[in-house]
Amino acid sequence: PDAAPAATDLAHLRRYIFAIDRPPERMRAGDVRLFSAPGEGREAVEIVRRLLDEAAAGVRFDEMAIFLRTPQQYLGLLEHACARGGVPVYFDRGTRRPDPAGRAFVALLSCAVDGLSAKRFDEYLSLGQVPQVGYDPPPPQPVIPDDELFAPLAGTSGGAGAELARPEDAAGVHARPEDSIVDSDDDAVVAGTLRSPWKWEELIVESAVVGGRSRSDGKARWRRRLAGLAADYRIRIDALRRDEPESSRIRRYERDLKNLDHLREFALPIVDQLADWPEHATWGEWLDRFAALATRGLRRPARVLRTLADLRPMAGVGPVSLEEARDVLHDRLVTLDWEPPARRYGRVFVGTPHQARGRSFRVVFVPGLAERVVPQRPREDPLLLDDRRHRLNAALVDQETRGSAERLLLKISIGAAGERLYLSYPRLDVAETRARVPSFYALDVMRAITGRVPDHRVLASEAAEEAGASLAWPAPGDPDRAIDDLEHDLASLKPLLDSRDPASVKGHAHYLLQLNDALRRSVVSRWARGRPAWSTSDGLIKIAPGTQAALDRHRLGHRPYSLSALQRFASCPYQFLLSTIYRLEPWDEPEPLVRMDALTRGSLFHRAQAEFFREMEPAGRLPVKREDVPRAMTALEAVLDRVAAEYAEQLAPAIERVWNDEIDELRRDLGIWVQKLADGGVWRPTYFEFSFGLSDEGRDPRSLREPVVVDGRFVLHGSVDLIEHRADLDVFRVTDHKTGKNRSTPDLVIGGGTVLQPVLYSAAVGEGLKKKVTAGRLFYCTTAGGFVEHEIPINDYTRGQGLQALTIVDRAVEHGFLPAAPAERACTWCDFRPVCGPREEQRVARKAKDKLADLDALRGMR
Structure with a gap:
């Protein structure tokens, strides 16, 4: 006999589920509820929420059960959700965890x-x-x-628990x-x-x-x-x-x-x-x-x-x-x-519908009433189809028997409920990102309760409203119904964020800043960076008693800098601070060594150029003449083959064909570069890979071991690709070979502080060698750069531009003002963008402009 009162939804459901006769029409009593959630994971969370609601109403945990038709989909999710909510649970079949x-x-x-x-x-x-x-x-x-x-x-008998x-x-x-x-x-x-x-x-x-x-x-x-x-x-x-x-x-x-x-x-x-x-x-x-x-x-x-x-x-x-x-x-x-605990009491029972036989619970949950989940799609045995089964033996299982078995499993689960029944389904297939609809079993449940077959769209809408679970905001509408602290905090924040009157909610949820120091620092920093005034959240903005001595050690007169490092200042002072002073390491995304790394490619290219010059110089074949180009090309081929073989021996390239293709690209570019050398006229290559203040191998033997002090104030070190001499005037020209794209302009001198090599390398070489340098040159010597030469005359004006750039950088370090102030599109290529976050250019646009006068002046230099 049915223990449920006759007027309840549960009694009508048991009597009329899957019945052929039409059930009488009636209003729902509310003891059978259908809800949906966006995905099985959220469905498990909503089940735990209702478990806690029932426990608060006086139902013991061991008087509640969850019956799973597809345990492989739900066991892990329920275990995690119950752990979040602190709900003790008894898995009748035990659990499996990764080892x-x-x-x-x-x-x-x-x-x-x-x-x-x-x-x-x-x-x-x-x-x-x-x-x-x-x-x-x-x-x-x-x-x-x-x-x-x-x-x-x-055989060991354990006590309770x-x-x-x-x-x-x-x-x-x-x-x-x-x-x-x-x-x-x-x-x-x-x-x-x-x-x-x-x-x-x-x-x-x-x-x-x-x-x-x-x-x-x-x-x-x-x-x-x-x-x-x-x-x-x-x-x-x-x-x-x-x-x-x-x-x-x-x-x-x-x-x-x-x-x-x-x-x-x-x-x-x-x-x-x-x-x-x-x-x-x-x-x-x-x-x-x-x-x-x-x-x-x-x-x-x-x-x-x-x-x-x-x-x-x-x-x-x-x-x-x-x-x-x-x-x-x-x-x-x-x-x-x-294995499950020795005693299940005090815990929510979780099992399959087969394990509901002979058991009764006050509250029962049946998840998964979605298409292709409950019921499972019946499939014929491909080795013995139903029509052949009927001919062999009428007692063999066929599609009709399989369908009856599926219906029986739902009846068993329903029959185990004494007071309330919760049915649910996932309305979203998260793995395939597609919507799900309730199965026809859910329609039959509503028919048995109300006597009417509802429209499936209305049923889905009511089920979603019943749960109130949103994929966009994983928390309930009422903070008191949260299953853990995370949901409680999100539930508290949602109405505040949705409020149309910010003044009315100002200061609410302040408890979050007291509970979480990291959140407090993040919120305060975001607020400060959005204000017009400069603050410590914008980077280094002022000298403090503890930082004066540390910054003095990094002034341009107290330690040597390379020009590549100084060029970062014009892009963004904060990038200069992080990379050159703090020396933070940018996060690189490794790529398979199928193509040559950019640093490796540049190193091989410059090594081949230097070795070519050293091969030609003892034979007196520099500068390269037009009539000597064939012999120079032969020498280049031999040099490149030797250098490439050394690199290949060290690097063991993964795919030989790809490596050979890249070497052929270098061979093509270097060949065109040699032909361009024949147009050099009176300039004779004299120093190759000339360095000052560096001690690594492979440099010109006449390199300077100590850094060079320019204008008596600024200490520089670096390496110059090529220094050429003009004998009739006894003057020199500095060349910096570029392997990237040509982004220079016709009137470029220092490029707003981003191209310092031609001018300041010339100043350093002149100071170090005590020679007169009259020109600095950028030579884009690859197909990507178009083999374009950009020569900059070295005179009082251009030298003054370079020294002014160094003065601005040194003054910023002296005053401790190195904020995040990126140039246009500088953030796009910045290694440290994760430090600042997005929209940094927009925030800086709202800041006071007076402190950026030096930086704006530097960027305005041609």
């Missing part, structure tokens, strides 16, 4: 199966199961199979010694993760790209590509030390190089071990190899070893391939089964 050690071991096996895939090895590293480098594992202990280990525990011990605890597994060691920057392993360059696996390139999928090919590829990557880092460091010695990127690449050494030290022995495995072996041989790998490659190998011990009876089976062995181990290792 990091098992996943790491399977990733290593997949690495071997996929030809020593770098991405698979990186997946292993990312799981935090790397043992401490240099740690010697203790002698192997006997591993007890699970059936022997847990048999004594199965007693739960089965964790498998790791039962096995007596303890943390390795490194787990309690405080890490330092020099440690190779931190918290079970190997220090390695970010996205290194993309830098060394996957085997599928290189070709050769066997493990022997992969072994050679690992050593070749890791050595090439180390060489590439060294070339980048050398290029930066030559052109911008104080660049913060140098420390970044040095750290990546050190981390790469950690990776090579740890990874290559494991790669060698995997590469030496056979293609096929018996299970006993595989288990021995797997056990050795687990002990070597995992911090906590006990569960993996126990699983391998469970398979020991199969030792004589085989031979089987590594892929087959990996597939057998996959499901046993990647997840860990957690």
